[in-house]
Amino acid sequence: MLTVTLLVALIGSLANSVMALVGLLVFLPAAAAALCTVRQTALVCAWTALLGSSAFLTGGSDIALADRVLLLVLTACLIAASLYACRRRIHREHTMVRLHSAAVAMQQQILRPLPLLTEDVRVDGVYEPVQEDRLVGGDIYDVVESAWGTRVLIGDVQGKGLAAVGAAFAVIGSFREAAHREPTLTALVDALDASVTRHNSSVARDGDDERFVTVLVLNIDARGEVQAVNCGHVPPQLIAAHSVTTPPLDNGVPLGLAALTTEPVRVGRFPFPGDTTLLLSTDGLTESRAADGAFYPLSDRLAALGTLPPSDLPRALQQDAHAYAGKTSPHDDIAILTVRRRRRP
Structure with a gap:
């Protein structure tokens, strides 16, 4: 003045x-x-x-x-x-x-803040909606400690916008309820598919587009293996001291499309010892593109960054993907989780 x-x-x-x-x-x-x-x-x-x-x-x-x-x-x-x-x-x-x-406050009830701890695992991660003014996007995750072990969910709703967020809410709500009710992963995935089908029926009556949801559902208990069902999602990466491997899992159809196939839901199993880290992500990371159109080389970057602590790895991968994409920064939501066994007394 x-x-x-x-x-x-x-x-x-x-x-x-x-x-x-x-x-x-x-x-x-x-x-x-x-x-x-x-x-x-x-x-x-x-x-x-x-x-x-x-x-x-x-x-x-x-x-x-x-x-x-x-x-x-x-x-x-x-x-x-x-x-x-x-x-x-x-x-x-x-x-x-x-x-x-x-x-x-609503986001913390829908996508709970990381890290998440259970008796079996510690889950660290990073979540980045593609729209900065929106706290929740189409990528989802959740961790539930059940009577059969810790159930971990990571998923990606087709498309963007409020309709995609509505489908994400439907899957998370169903997962939190069914994870405590269903003793097997096949029954749990069937419950999730039914919730997406009901949601699609509801939005179709209002004239909105139907959505499908890719998910990866894991069950981790005190035994040294992981049970997993992959419904069209990005496969997990198992990071050991000197190697990065992709566990062999059948790739099923996404949630909401089960009626289009007669193939049953198959549960895969792979070892998960205490000295390894399990990396879960959505295609917002793997489909980040450089200026020449090349996809982000996740396996190669994990070989260079995999020695970081599991709590730091998701943020490092997120920043590395942004640097790789440059001005063509990722055009999709990004969710990256690391799962590590907790040491029992």
Whole structure:
């Protein structure tokens, strides 16, 4: 405020038109309304009113009385408008803060903050929706500790937008309930498929597009192996001390498309000793492209980054994928999880 006033006074003195340039100060209240608190805006308005009144009372004969009156009226109108605009802006900001807080609380119930701990495993990870203003996207994950071991889910809903988020909610809700009810992974996956089918039927009646969901469901208990069902999802990566391998799993159809095939759900098994790390991801990572169109080489990058602690690996992979894509940064949600056995007493 003082800087602008001094500049106007200095330029006006050099140009012998101080009183003519005083009118420029009426823009100070508008700037304050956009940037400052109500009290700060009121202070700027008072300062502007003081200078405007001085211009009216002490204006030289070279400035007509009508022009000085017009300047005073415009200053008063702008002051009133600036105070009103500032109050509206502050009210909207408070409203947005409350809405954001509510959205964060909702997200923490839908996609619980990482890391997640159970008696069997520790799950670290990173989650990045492609739209920065949205806390939840089409990628999903969850961890449930059941009577048959820890069930881990990672999935990706086809498409984007609110319809994709609705399908994601349906899968997560069904997983949390069925993981405690169904003793086998095949029954659990059947329950998830039924939830997506019901969701698609509901949205189809409203004229929205149906969605399918790729998921990878794991069951990890005290035994040294993992039971897994892959429904069209990115396969997991098993990271050992000096190797990165892809466990052999049958690739089934995504959720919502089971009626199109007669193939039964098959459960795969692979060893998961305590000194290894299991990496789960969505295609937002594997389908990140460089400027020449080449896909992100996940296996090669894991060979270089796999020695990082499991808690740091997801963030490192996310940053590496962004650096690999460059200006063509990923155009899909990204979810990266690392699963590590916890040491039992």
